[in-house]
Amino acid sequence: MLVPHISSTSTVEEPRHGENPPKSIIIIGSGVFGLTTAYSLSHRPTYKSTTITVIDKSPFPAPDGSSVDSSRIIRADYSDEIYARLGAEALEVWRLPDTTLSDNPSIDQAGDKGNAEKGEEGRFIYSGVGDEGRYSESGLILVGDDGVDYVEKSYENVVSQLTASTSPSSASAKKVEYLPDRDAIKRVMKTGGVSGTRGYYNPYSGWANAEAAMVWVRHQCEKQENIKFIHGEVKTLWVSTGEKGGKKVEGVILNNGDMLAADVTVLAAGAWSAGLLDLTGRASSTGQVMAYVKVTEEEEEKLKGISVTLNLSSGVFYFPPKNGVLKIARHAFGYVNTVTVEGFDGKETVEISRPVTAVSRPGLRIPEADEIMLARELGEMVPDLEGRAFEKTRLCWYTDTPTGDFLVSYHPTVERLFVATGGSGHAFKFLPVLGEKVADAIEGKLEDKLKELWRFRDPIDGPVVTMDGSRNGAERTELNGVIRMY
Numbered sequence: 001m002l003v004p005h006i007s008s009t010s011t012v013e014e015p016r017h018g019e020n021p022p023k024s025i026i027i028i029g030s031g032v033f034g035l036t037t038a039y040s041l042s043h044r045p046t047y048k049s050t051t052i053t054v055i056d057k058s059p060f061p062a063p064d065g066s067s068v069d070s071s072r073i074i075r076a077d078y079s080d081e082i083y084a085r086l087g088a089e090a091l092e093v094w095r096l097p098d099t100t101l102s103d104n105p106s107i108d109q110a111g112d113k114g115n116a117e118k119g120e121e122g123r124f125i126y127s128g129v130g131d132e133g134r135y136s137e138s139g140l141i142l143v144g145d146d147g148v149d150y151v152e153k154s155y156e157n158v159v160s161q162l163t164a165s166t167s168p169s170s171a172s173a174k175k176v177e178y179l180p181d182r183d184a185i186k187r188v189m190k191t192g193g194v195s196g197t198r199g200y201y202n203p204y205s206g207w208a209n210a211e212a213a214m215v216w217v218r219h220q221c222e223k224q225e226n227i228k229f230i231h232g233e234v235k236t237l238w239v240s241t242g243e244k245g246g247k248k249v250e251g252v253i254l255n256n257g258d259m260l261a262a263d264v265t266v267l268a269a270g271a272w273s274a275g276l277l278d279l280t281g282r283a284s285s286t287g288q289v290m291a292y293v294k295v296t297e298e299e300e301e302k303l304k305g306i307s308v309t310l311n312l313s314s315g316v317f318y319f320p321p322k323n324g325v326l327k328i329a330r331h332a333f334g335y336v337n338t339v340t341v342e343g344f345d346g347k348e349t350v351e352i353s354r355p356v357t358a359v360s361r362p363g364l365r366i367p368e369a370d371e372i373m374l375a376r377e378l379g380e381m382v383p384d385l386e387g388r389a390f391e392k393t394r395l396c397w398y399t400d401t402p403t404g405d406f407l408v409s410y411h412p413t414v415e416r417l418f419v420a421t422g423g424s425g426h427a428f429k430f431l432p433v434l435g436e437k438v439a440d441a442i443e444g445k446l447e448d449k450l451k452e453l454w455r456f457r458d459p460i461d462g463p464v465v466t467m468d469g470s471r472n473g474a475e476r477t478e479l480n481g482v483i484r485m486y
Contacts, residue, residue: 021046022263026251028234028276030056032067032428033420034268035217036435037442042224043125044439052226053260055252057233057272060218061211064357066270066396068211070292071319071327072428073308074135075205076161077142079153079469082449086430086437088161093432094135094208098128125220126432134212138320139307140205143185143196148312150469155200162204177201191303193381195311207308207319210428217431232256237265237276237417248415264442268420271355271397278344281459283407283422285353286334286466287395287479289370293328293378293388295321302384309381315472316377326385328378330370331425332473333465334398337480355397356479366393367482395479398425404468408441408454418442419456424466 025041027034038054041047061068074094076087129135144151158176178200179185186194188201221227233255240248251261267273271285295303300321310317315332336353343350358364365371371393379386399421401407407422420438427434440446441454465475 022050024051024262025053025264025266026260026262027052027054027266027268028056028252029268029270029272030054030060030062030218030229031065031268031270032214032431032434033270033423033438034266035067035214035221036431037266037268037420037438038227038435039125039217039221039224040435040439041442042221042227044443046443048226050226051228052224053228053230053262054221055230055232055234055254055260057231058359059231060229061214062359064355064359064397066398066423066425067214067428069290069327069394069396070209070211070322070325071207072210073140073205073310073317073319074130074208074429075140075142075202077140077154077158077202077205079150079157081157082453083426084154084157084161086433086450088165090430090433091204093124093126094130094206095137096124096127097131126217126435129213129216129432130208132212133209134216135206135208136320137204137206139201139203141179141185141188141199141201141307141309143179143199143309143311143313145197145313150312151199158200158202175203188307189309189381190306191382191384193379193383195309195316195377195381196313201307203307205308208428208431209322213431230260232258234269234276237267239414246415247413249417264416264418266418266420266438266442270421270423271399273399273419273421274352275341275354277411277417277419278350279407279421280350280352281402281461281464282457283399283401284336284464285355286336286398286400287355288330288332288334288398288425289366289374289393290327290329290396291366291371291374291390291393292325293385294324294391295326295385297324299384300324303382312470313472314377316374316381318378318381325391326382328374328381329396330374330473331470333471333475333477334400334473335367335395335477335479335482336463338478355395356483357395357397361485363485364395365484365486366395367479368484369482398423400424400464400466402457402460402464402467404466404470406454407456408438408446408450409456410441412456422454424468426470 038052078084182194234252235255236253238251238253249265306320315330318328337356339354340349401422404424408420411417463476
């Protein structure tokens, strides 16, 4: 929360770029936004003398972070052309082996060729993130019931991208197969089950071991001399008030009372961001359900060739089994956990949705209705696993925005505060390019289309519900009353 403080230790008035770069940057959160931002900034010549401090409330890897899990979908399958393009850029990097750094010096940080000749660093720093099995190109089956515009538009974007691509790693768009009915869907699912009534199969998408990828990025960060990590919980932003009443973030105040100063503070706390900054009408945390079922070696062998399947009508999706476990989950409007907390900027109190996880409440279990629903969907999608009890369940917390667009921008009224959050359940797939884009925004160089898409918008009236065409279910369902414990 914003806490006025009269002291001021900052020395840089315009820390974005130029001759006077910030001497210090604090990044709150070591999820996919925070960690990639630190890594990307550390490689830029402008920031070679900048101390970058990453603070997280949990030891790494955070067990309740949305970026840390066994699997996340990696796709360029979007109804929005901008995200489809960005997803395609990220996919190119997910496929690269770690030898790319030394073997291809003409590939620069943005993935373009030829910049090495212009004197730039000429290295692609995320090459290898998908190596050693961290990324699996299993293919994606995107389906829905009749009338799901998102599926149709996504199909058009994928075909258009592949048709226009000149990359040798991109195959013909003819191999992206439209699936007009349930028989066609059942054939490509290869499980004996079926889901949805129409859709398409894209062999050039897949999934990543999210935790392993985050560990890889963390390891790269630890090699950088100007990045340091602190395990501690940020209690408040440390804010000063100027003579004209304007606010300026000086750093952070930890729960233990320590006050850490920085020229720029980056709020990248994911679903916990709304507890530190008033994001009313702009972002809210929602809990999404997922479950894990054990499979035998024989079952895993039988199912190892299946694709990720996502039904946008039900929101349910599953991954190929790995290491004896198959994961099934739902991408929906999700749950909120409304609590009343100390207010912002003179307000006595404010209501926010605060994450409830197995860390804050050990033994947490998803609501019974969701467990029943996921079990039913699993039986329909993978009949061999019908009736199989779940080994464990989990609530994964998104940071939703009204449009599903990220929030990556300097705060419009609070100086030296940069916000990188609002992943809305789909940020992880962009890991190899996300940090670069955030770093561009910090430097004031972000491309216009993304700058417009990720800006601070006027807050909406009423609760935040993501309306990007990919969600379904009941809106703003309260977790209180249906939460369970093992």
